[in-house]
Structure formats: C-alpha cells, structure tokens
Amino acid sequence: MKIITVLKQVPDAEARIRAGSGGVELDGVTFVIDGMDEYGVEEAIRLREAGHDVEIVALALGPARYEEAIRTALALGADRAVHVETDVELDPIAQARVLAEVVRQEGADLVFVGGKQADWDSAALGPALAEVLGWPHSDWTTELKLAGGALEVRHDTDDGQESLTLPLPAVVTTQQGLNEPRYPTLPNIMKAKRKELAKRSLDELGGAQPLTRVVAQEIQTRERRGRIIEGDAASAAAELVRLLRDEAKVL
Amino acid sequence: MIGFELSDEQKQFQALARTFAKETIIPVAAHHDREESYPEEVVRQAHEVGLLNVSVPEAVGGLGLSMLDEAIIAEELGYGCMGIYTILMASELGIMPLLLAATPEQQARFLAPLLEGPKLAAFALSEPNNGSDAGGLRTRAVFDGDEIVISGTKTWISNGGIADFTVVFATYEPELKHRGTVAVVVEHDRPGLSCNKLHGKLGQRASPTYEMVFDDVRVPIGNMLGEKGDGFKIAMRTLDKTRIPVAAGAVGVLRRALDESRAYALEREAFGQPIARFQAIQFKLADMKIALETARWQTWHAAWLADSGRPHAEAAAIAKAYASDAAFAAAQEAINVFGGYGYMNEYPVEKLMRDVKLNQIYEGTNEIQRVVIARHVLQ
Numbered sequence: 131m132k133i134i135t136v137l138k139q140v141p142d143a144e145a146r147i148r149a150g151s152g153g154v155e156l157d158g159v160t161f162v163i164d165g166m167d168e169y170g171v172e173e174a175i176r177l178r179e180a181g182h183d184v185e186i187v188a189l190a191l192g193p194a195r196y197e198e199a200i201r202t203a204l205a206l207g208a209d210r211a212v213h214v215e216t217d218v219e220l221d222p223i224a225q226a227r228v229l230a231e232v233v234r235q236e237g238a239d240l241v242f243v244g245g246k247q248a249d250w251d252s253a254a255l256g257p258a259l260a261e262v263l264g265w266p267h268s269d270w271t272t273e274l275k276l277a278g279g280a281l282e283v284r285h286d287t288d289d290g291q292e293s294l295t296l297p298l299p300a301v302v303t304t305q306q307g308l309n310e311p312r313y314p315t316l317p318n319i320m321k322a323k324r325k326e327l328a329k330r331s332l333d334e335l336g337g338a339q340p341l342t343r344v345v346a347q348e349i350q351t352r353e354r355r356g357r358i359i360e361g362d363a364a365s366a367a368a369e370l371v372r373l374l375r376d377e378a379k380v381l
Numbered sequence: 382m383i384g385f386e387l388s389d390e391q392k393q394f395q396a397l398a399r400t401f402a403k404e405t406i407i408p409v410a411a412h413h414d415r416e417e418s419y420p421e422e423v424v425r426q427a428h429e430v431g432l433l434n435v436s437v438p439e440a441v442g443g444l445g446l447s448m449l450d451e452a453i454i455a456e457e458l459g460y461g462c463m464g465i466y467t468i469l470m471a472s473e474l475g476i477m478p479l480l481l482a483a484t485p486e487q488q489a490r491f492l493a494p495l496l497e498g499p500k501l502a503a504f505a506l507s508e509p510n511n512g513s514d515a516g517g518l519r520t521r522a523v524f525d526g527d528e529i530v531i532s533g534t535k536t537w538i539s540n541g542g543i544a545d546f547t548v549v550f551a552t553y554e555p556e557l558k559h560r561g562t563v564a565v566v567v568e569h570d571r572p573g574l575s576c577n578k579l580h581g582k583l584g585q586r587a588s589p590t591y592e593m594v595f596d597d598v599r600v601p602i603g604n605m606l607g608e609k610g611d612g613f614k615i616a617m618r619t620l621d622k623t624r625i626p627v628a629a630g631a632v633g634v635l636r637r638a639l640d641e642s643r644a645y646a647l648e649r650e651a652f653g654q655p656i657a658r659f660q661a662i663q664f665k666l667a668d669m670k671i672a673l674e675t676a677r678w679q680t681w682h683a684a685w686l687a688d689s690g691r692p693h694a695e696a697a698a699i700a701k702a703y704a705s706d707a708a709f710a711a712a713q714e715a716i717n718v719f720g721g722y723g724y725m726n727e728y729p730v731e732k733l734m735r736d737v738k739l740n741q742i743y744e745g746t747n748e749i750q751r752v753v754i755a756r757h758v759l760q
Contacts, residue, residue, distance in 0.1 A: 162396070201389045202396075313400060316431030316444055319393045 131239040131298070132185045133174040135208065136229060136255070137167035138247055139192060139199035153347040163199035168206070168311040169304035170242025175207040176309060177276055185209050189232055191225055193217050197327070204322035205314030211327045212236070214335065221342045226258035231335045233263060239298045240281070245270055245305035256303030266296040272307040391453055394446075398454040401432060402461030410462035413587035414732055417580060419543070420465050420587050421499075427469060428499035432458070434492075436473050436480060441493040448622060449684040452629035456677070459633025463736040464585035466633070468501065470626050471539035471588070474744070475502025477619040478548045478564050482607040491546055491566055503544035505535040505593055506616050512537070512746075516559035516613060520595065522551035524609075527602045529565055531595045537743070541591030542576030545569055549595070550612045562612030566604040573598040584735030620744055621694040622687050627744050628680040628700035631708035634737040635676060638708070638715040639669040641730055645719055656718070665714045672707035680704055695757040702750035705740035712737055 141147060142160040149155065174186045188203035188211040190196045200211045212232055220228070233241055241263075246253035253269075260267030272291070273284035281296040286305070296302075314322070332338050359366045359373075375381040387395065405426050413420045427433045435451060437443025446454075451473065458466035476495070479488055495502060511517050520533030531551055541547060546568045554561030567574065573596040578589055607615055643666055646657035656662045683700040686693035712734035716723035723730045741747045 198389050198392060202393060205393060313397055313430050314393060315429070316394065316397065316435065316446075318431075319390060319397065320444060322393075323390055 131182065132187060132236060133177065133240045133242065134187045134189050134233055134236060134238040135167065135170040135174050135203065135242045136244070136259070137171070137188055137190050137199055137203055138164045138244065139190070139196045140164045140247065147349065149347055149349045153344060154349075161195060161198065163202045164244050164247060165311075166244030166246060166304060166306075167203075167242075168244075169306070169308045170244060170302075171203050171206045171208060172309045172311040173242060173274060173302075173304060174240075175312075178207075180276075182276055187212060187236060187238070189229065190214070191216065191220070191228055200327060201319075201322050202314060204325045204327070205319040206312065207318065208325075210325055212330060213327060214330045214332065216332045216338075218332065218338065218340070219344070220338055220340050222252050222254035222258050224338050224340050225255060226262045228332060228335050228338045229255075229259055230262040232330065233259070241265075241299075241301045243301060243303045245303045253303075256301055260301035263299070263301065265299050265301050267301045267303070268294055268296060269303045270305050271302050272305065274302060274308065387453065391450060394450055395453050395457060397430065398432065398457035399460075401427070401430060402457050406458065406461030406465050410465060410587070411726070411729070411732065414462075414464060414584075415586075415726070417582070417586040419589050420468070423465055424468060424501075425499045433469055433499060434472055434476060434495050434502070436476050437492045437496060438480065438488065440485065441489050442496055443492065447684070448625055448687040449681060451626055452680055452684040455626040455629035456633040456636065456680075459630030460637045461633075462587060463630050463634050463733075463740065464587035466630050467539055467585050467588035467739075470623075470630060471503060472501040472544070473626065474504040474619070474623045475540065475544060475546070475548055477623050478504070478606055478615050479566070481618050481622075482564065482611065482615045487566070487603070487606070495545060501540045501544045503538055503540040503547040504619070505538045505541065505547050505549045507535060507537045509534055509536050509592075516562075518550060518552055518562065519555070520549065520551040522553045522563050522565060524553060524602070525599075528599045529563070529602055529605060531565060531567065531598045531600070533595050535593040535595070536579070536591075538576075538591045538593050539588055539743075541589075541593045542578055543589060547593065548606070549593075550616050552612075553609065557610070559613030560610050562616075563609055564606040564612045564615040565600060566606065567595075567598060567600055571598045571600060583738060584732065585739045621697050624697040624701035624744050624750070625680060625684050625687060625693075627740055628676070628683070628697070628704035631701075631704040631737055631740040632673065632677045632680055634733050634740070635669065635673050635704070635708040635711045638711040638730065638733050639666065639673055641728075641733075642666060642669065642715045642718040645722075662718060665718055669711045669714065672711055676700070676704035676707050695754055698745075698750040698753040701740075701744070702747040702754070705737060706747060708737045709734065709741055 139161045142162050145159045147154055178184045186208045188200055188208040190200050191214040194215055200213055204211055243256035257267055268283045268285045270286040271283050275282040279298055281300055284291050284293050359369050405423055435444050435446040439445040479491055508518055523530045546566050549565050549567050551563055552561050553563055575594045576591045578591055646662050647655050649656050680700040683693055683696035686696050715730040719728055719730050722728050
C-alpha cells in the first residue's frame with residue numbers, strides 16, 4: 131500500500147516571532163518540519179516495521195525552503211518525496227484541493243496530515259483534504275492499527291475518546307500521543323540525499339487560488355492588570371476574597 | 382566566490398546533534414561531572430544515531446564526514462557537555478592517523494570494527510615527562526622479526542583504557558629524535574598493556590583519562606602506520622586537523638555561556654530591574670557574542686581549508702587557541718553574570734569554565750599553538 135504523509139515547514143517553536151505591517155516577519159527565523167507532521171511520518175514507518183508492505187511518500191506544498199523539511203522526512207524514513215513548489219500563500223481549503231490532486235495521481239491508500247499547523251493553527255487541512263477526496267477521516271488520532279485492509283483508530287473528541295473503524299482509503303490527522311517520533315540518524319540523513327524528491331508546479335495540478343485573503347496579522351498579547359491591594363493584612367485579605375468572589379468569580 | 386550557507390544535510394546534522402545534546406547529554410552532564418563517571422548510555426546512544434566515529438570512511442562502511450561536518454556537530458555536543466563530547470572527539474583523534482597514513486587493508490582491519498558497536502579509538506602521544514615536545518618521546522619500539530615490541534608509559538590518554546585500539550607513538554632510535562619515531566596501532570587486548578584511570582581532574586570529568594603502561598607489548602609489524610620514521614609526521618598532521626574539533630567544542634561552550642548568561646540576566650532583578658538592563662551586563666553579553674561569531678567563523682574556515690586540501694595548520698592553530706581562550710573568558714564572565722550562584726555547581730556555568738580550561742591545554746597547549754602561528758608569521 132502507499133502512504134502519503136503531508137508535511138509543512140514551520141518556524142522553530144523556540145524562534146522569536148515578530149509581527150510587522152506586512153504580517154508575521156520570518157526573517158532570520160529557523161524553520162523545521164512541523165512537529166505534528168512528524169507523527170505521521172513516524173506512524174507510517176511503524177506500519178512498515180510492523181510488517182506491512184508500504185511505500186511512504188512525503189508530500190509538501192510550499193516555497194523552496196520547504197525542501198529542508200522534506201529532507202528531514204526522507205531522513206526519518208520516507209521513501210521518496212513530492213514537493214509542489216510555490217510562493218503563493220494558500221488557505222487550507224485551496225491547499226487541500228491541490229494536495230488531493232497529487233493524492234489521486236499517486237493512488238495513495240492512506241494519508242497522514244498533522245493535526246494542526248504549528249504556523250497558523252487552523253486544524254483544517256486534514257478534514258478539508260478528506261472532504262475534497264470524499265474519503266473517511268479521523269481527526270486528533272492517538273492510536274492506529276491496520277488490520278484486514280481497514281484502520282482501527284482511537285481519537286479525541288471534546289468530551290473523551292472514540293474508537294472508529296475506517297475503510298481505506300482514508301485520511302488520518304495526527305497529534306501528540308500517537309507515537310514518539312524518532313531522530314533521523316546520521317546515516318539516514320546521508321541516505322536521504324540519494325532519495326527521489328520530485329518537484330511539481332501548481333499549474334500542472336490545475337492551478338490554485340486562495341479563497342481567503344489575509345488582511346492583517348498580529349501577535350496575541352495578554353496584559354496583566356497587576357493590581358496591588360493596599361491596607362493591613364486582615365483588610366487586604368478581606369478585599370482579596372471579595373475580588374476573587376465578585377470580580378474574578380472563582381470562589 | 383565565497384559561501385556561508387550550510388547544506389541542507391549539514392543543517393540536519395546540526396539539528397540532530399542539537400536535539401541529542403538537549404535530550405541525551407544535558408540531563409546527565411552534571412551527574413557524570415560530579416561522580417567522575419563514564420556516560421556509557423550516552424555513548425551507546427551516540428553510536429545508535431550515528432554520532433560516533435563519523436570520520437570513518439565510506440569505503441569501510443562509515444559515514445566519511447568532512448571536518449566541517451564534524452565541526453558543526455562538535456559545537457552542538459560541546460554545548461551539551463564538553464567532557465562528554467571529548468570521549469567522541471578523542472575517538473576521532475584515534476581514527477585520524479589511520480585516515481592519513483593507513484593502507485586500505487589497515488583501514489578495513491581497524492576502522493570497520495569500530496562501527497559495530499559503541500566502540501572507541503584513542504591516540505597516545507603524551508608521556509609523563511613529555512607533552513608538547515613530541516620529538517623527545519621515550520616510549521620504545523623495538524623491531525623484532527615481524528613484530529614490534531613496545532615498552533614505556535603514556536599518560537593523559539583520553540579513552541585509553543576503554544578504547545578498542547590506541548595509536549601509540551614511540552621511538553626506535555632516540556638519537557634520530559622525531560625522525561626515529563613510529564606510529565603503531567595497539568589493540569586493547571595485547572598482553573602487557575595495562576591502563577590506570579586518572580582521577581582528580583578539574584573539569585571534563587565525564588571523559589575518562591588514562592595512564593597506559595606498555596610492558597613489552599608485541600604487535601605485528603603490519604600494525605605500523607606508514608614507514609619507519611613517519612611517527613612524528615603522522616602525529617603532527619593528525620593534530621593539525623583534530624585541533625579543529627577542539628576549537629568547535631569550545632565554540633559550543635562559548636555559546637552555552639552566552640545562552641545561560643542571557644537567560645539569567647533577563648530573569649534576575651537588581652535595583653528594581655532585570656540586570657540585562659545594565660550596560661555592565663550588556664557589555665559582557667556583547668563581548669561573548671563577538672567572541673562566538675569570530676571563533677565559529679575561524680573554526681569553520683580552518684575546517685574548510687582542511688576539507689579542500691589546502692594548508693590548514695596555521696588556521697587550525699588560530700581557531701584552537703582563539704576559540705578556547707575566548708570560551709574560557711566567556712565562561713568566566715558568565716560566572717560574574719550569575720554572581721554567587723555562578724560559583725555553585727547547582728548552576729551550569731562554573732562547569733563550563735572548568736571544562737573548557739582543558740581545551741586550552743590538550744592537543745597542543747595554546748602556548749604551542751602560538752609557536753605554530755609565529756612560525757608561519759616569520760616564515
């Protein structure tokens with residue numbers, strides 16, 4: 131079977147991000163493969179290690195710099211990669227349409243997508259891709275087994291967990307808890323250099339237009355009120371209790 | 382044409398080594414420092430992810446990484462713990478004479494087995510009464526038929542007692558001084574070899590250092606690298622290269638000193654504000670940053686020269702002396718930033734200073750580096 135793992139390249143979680151007039155400024159930022167997407171690559175490798183005959187294809191849609199993240203996926207264990215290279219910023223729905231075209235052309239049986247993108251947090255790409263393909267989908271997946279041509283998965287819901295059986299082909303969005311991704315070892319990093327990385331253009335795949343336009347971006351800040359209660363200990367304590375009860379409503 | 386961009390592959394080596402330092406080295410570094418214990422588990426995991434013995438050539442199944450690759454990795458591992466990195470670095474030091482002077486048969490015989498497990502090599506040049514004056518070594522090599530018989534004592538040998546093999550430098554004709562020397566590979570299980578672990582080091586206490594006593598140790602003549610008389614030359618050509626990882630490890634310590642100082646300065650308050658607001662502290666951070674950038678570029682430049690087959694002895698000496706001096710100064714300033722806390726082993730900065738002190742000494746003291754540099758200046 132063929133497994134496609136969709137991946138993005140995002141700013142390192144430790145990077146210091148600034149927002150300017152043109153949106154988020156990414157100059158000088160270190161980029162890495164999205165941690166959420168690593169779960170998908172790891173899960174695909176584990177399916178192979180469990181004895182399933184799988185080909186693992188890493189698929190990415192984004193600018194040239196994505197190549198680094200793609201190489202990481204190849205170093206982790208993907209067999210080859212497809213990079214739809216574009217500088218056009220697409221929203222998740224428009225991205226899903228392009229990715230679906232590649233998935234169809236590849237004839238994949240299973241697609242892994244990171245649970246939400248560490249850059250814009252939309253959590254929409256996986257469900258949108260399943261929708262475009264018309265395939266069953268499991269979101270926030272924490273457990274996965276392949277048995278008799280179907281998937282048995284557990285995934286998080288708002289109130290708890292649910293177990294599902296999905297026929298293939300299917301889309302699975304991954305998240306923390308599914309597995310513990312391995313390091314790409316040094317020998318595998320070197321082997322990745324010789325693996326196929328095919329470049330595709332948006333035009334070849336029917337083109338794409340963003341459906342939404344980003345007007346402005348700003349970084350969320352939380353201001354602390356830093357209120358200081360005056361008075362002696364007894365009256366300050368009484369005032370604190372009153373504030374916690376009447377204003378903060380936590381008592 | 383000049384390029385400052387790492388390849389995608391090098392960025393991945395860097396990322397791997399950085400993650401390894403953060404997750405595998407840093408959590409146990411203080412423990413092994415205090416206990417003066419060997420970090421067996423770290424070395425095992427380094428082997429598993431491929432960070433051990435990276436210079437073993439592809440021809441015998443290794444990765445054959447370049448000196449620049451090694452320098453990139455060294456900075457990350459040195460950032461985690463210079464003492465633990467020295468175990469890996471000293472193994473590459475033991476491998477280097479074979480890269481320079483071994484026949485393909487010798488490389489296959491000695492280097493291929495290193496890849497099979499968390500195995501180490503070592504390099505034995507220093508003696509109790511002889512360090513930098515390598516031409517005056519006293520360990521004897523006597524040619525006896527198809528065997529070489531080695532007797533004498535080597536000291537300050539990193540990995541000495543735990544290495545699978547050690548490249549030993551000895552003299553077969555003391556009157557010839559350095560022209561009378563040989564480099565011989567001695568496997569650890571040769572009868573007559575005994576190793577004593579040395580205790581009481583100021584820093585780099587996770588790295589085991591040994592005295593090696595050779596009591597008529599016999600090895601086949603096929604264990605000699607190069608020709609009779611090549612010993613000194615092989616040792617010097619080795620050190621001209623391996624000083625680069627010494628420099629790169631120091632760059633890692635320097636970066637750690639800056640990172641720790643920065644974090645503390647932003648958090649610690651005095652006179653109603655974070656101490657990072659005071660120029661006295663800012664200047665220390667700025668000086669560390671100046672040293673970090675310059676030391677790293679000099680180190681990478683030396684590595685690039687070595688990789689492209691150009692003369693690199695002077696550049697490597699500059700990198701080694703400059704990076705280790707700058708890292709020692711930065712570590713010391715980091716203690717000043719931390720004040721009293723910096724003096725305590727609960728915080729990581731005093732260890733940086735103790736550890737990187739050794740980078741100023743081993744693989745040729747910084748005084749010897751200056752001799753090398755001055756010789757080039759006056760040439």
